[in-house]
Amino acid sequence: MTKDAFYTEIAQLAKLANEPRIIGSSEGAYLTINGKKVLNFCSSHYLGFATDERIIKAVQLAVKEYGIGTGYRTLAGTHLLHVELEKSLARFKNAEDAIVLTGGYMANLTAVQTIIGKEDIVISDALNHASIIDAVRLSGVKNKLIYKHLDTNDLEEKLKEAKIIAQTKRSDGKFPLILIITDGVFSMDGDLAPLPEIVSLANKYEALTMVDDAHGEGVLGKGGRGIVDHFNLHGQVDIEVGTLSKAFSVMGGFITAKKDLIKVFKQKSRQFLFSNALTIADTAANFEAVKILEESDQHVVKLWDNTKYLKAQFKQLGFDIGQSKSPITPIMLGDEQLSKEFSAKLFEYGVFATPIVFPMVAKDASRIRVIPSASHSKNDIDFGVSQFEKVAKELKVL
Numbered sequence: 209m210t211k212d213a214f215y216t217e218i219a220q221l222a223k224l225a226n227e228p229r230i231i232g233s234s235e236g237a238y239l240t241i242n243g244k245k246v247l248n249f250c251s252s253h254y255l256g257f258a259t260d261e262r263i264i265k266a267v268q269l270a271v272k273e274y275g276i277g278t279g280y281r282t283l284a285g286t287h288l289l290h291v292e293l294e295k296s297l298a299r300f301k302n303a304e305d306a307i308v309l310t311g312g313y314m315a316n317l318t319a320v321q322t323i324i325g326k327e328d329i330v331i332s333d334a335l336n337h338a339s340i341i342d343a344v345r346l347s348g349v350k351n352k353l354i355y356k357h358l359d360t361n362d363l364e365e366k367l368k369e370a371k372i373i374a375q376t377k378r379s380d381g382k383f384p385l386i387l388i389i390t391d392g393v394f395s396m397d398g399d400l401a402p403l404p405e406i407v408s409l410a411n412k413y414e415a416l417t418m419v420d421d422a423h424g425e426g427v428l429g430k431g432g433r434g435i436v437d438h439f440n441l442h443g444q445v446d447i448e449v450g451t452l453s454k455a456f457s458v459m460g461g462f463i464t465a466k467k468d469l470i471k472v473f474k475q476k477s478r479q480f481l482f483s484n485a486l487t488i489a490d491t492a493a494n495f496e497a498v499k500i501l502e503e504s505d506q507h508v509v510k511l512w513d514n515t516k517y518l519k520a521q522f523k524q525l526g527f528d529i530g531q532s533k534s535p536i537t538p539i540m541l542g543d544e545q546l547s548k549e550f551s552a553k554l555f556e557y558g559v560f561a562t563p564i565v566f567p568m569v570a571k572d573a574s575r576i577r578v579i580p581s582a583s584h585s586k587n588d589i590d591f592g593v594s595q596f597e598k599v600a601k602e603l604k605v606l
């Protein structure tokens with residue numbers, strides 16, 4: 209392709225690009241978009257920490273004391289705050305140790321790429337997050353076995369297949385490793401991985417387990433300790449990946465695991481070695497967020513109160529809200545054009561909830577994904593739901 213042809217193609221692609229709404233306020237219960245105040249009904253700020261006064265104060269103090277950025281963790285960038293954050297995350301998650309990276313995406317890349325080689329075996333849920341898919345690709349592993357979403361019978365079939373493959377030694381003379389990877393909460397439907405069954409199958413077939421708890425962190429389990437706590441499986445999942453960008457409202461990702469494994473991640477992870485550390489402000493914000501969660505479960509309790517209230521309202525009105533077991537509440541509409549129109553009308557009526565369409569979900573499974581947060585009052589939820597009802601009647605959905 210010539211350079212001209214390339215730029216012609218790029219110009220065509222650029223025409224198709226969707227422009228996001230531009231937010232001109234903080235990410236609280238309401239947002240200001242183009243000067244218009246709208247209910248924030250679809251963000252992953254589960255706990256309302258994006259506007260938390262204590263966290264804002266902690267960031268101000270830390271920046272005043274320590275400045276802005278640090279550097280590469282292995283060179284001159286490991287700050288006291290990074291170490292404190294890792295310690296507090298390990299304690300919070302009831303794990304031996306933790307490593308912090310600049311995102312959940314980075315954490316998934318680290319977790320898989322560091323321990324999995326070409327001749328190992330990865331077994332992955334069909335609906336795992338894109339960052340897991342990329343992590344598996346990056347590892348170069350040849351044997352990728354995909355099991356049907358949440359289907360533990362199919363998982364066992366794949367484990368049997370893996371066991372046969374694993375009888376052949378790798379070129380280094382060792383037997384291949386088998387790693388099972390799953391999302392904890394699946395972000396489009398809000399359904400949960402059957403972790404107890406996955407762990408017991410992993411034990412039966414001598415496989416390692418990894419769970420990506422991005423939407424479970426700060427949401428599930430005692431005081432938001434995540435899916436492993438929710439199922440009381442402490443110490444039984446080898447690798448837990450978390451994000452600090454959803455319930456924590458900051459940015460960053462982390463892995464908790466056994467002490468030695470974390471040491472090896474810090475020694476070998478390319479995302480850790482060749483990419484800069486989390487800034488002082490992010491690190492201080494995350495540290496304060498963990499502190500708040502360790503002191504009280506009030507935010508998590510409020511999130512779940514709101515979740516139950518919201519789901520009950522939608523159900524009563526006759527909306528199809530899927531099978532979610534988390535605050536994620538898909539309002540199933542099916543048709544892509546209808547979902548887009550529905551969302552546009554909601555916006556007109558003061559509610560911000562974006563449509564979710566192909567390729568994020570299947571073509572006939574378009575929806576609007578509503579997520580309540582601890583920053584909503586019952587009145588906010590009443591308002592949001594009543595606007596959904598209004599639009600649904602106008603568009604003849606109900």
Ligand SMILES: *Cc1c(COP(=O)(O)O)cnc(C)c1O
Pocket residue numbers: 310311312313314316337339391395420421422423451452453459460461
């Ligand atoms: C959001 C998300 C990520 C990415 O996390 P970032 O911190 O935004 O990089 C990874 N995995 C899952 C399941 C997610 O939902």
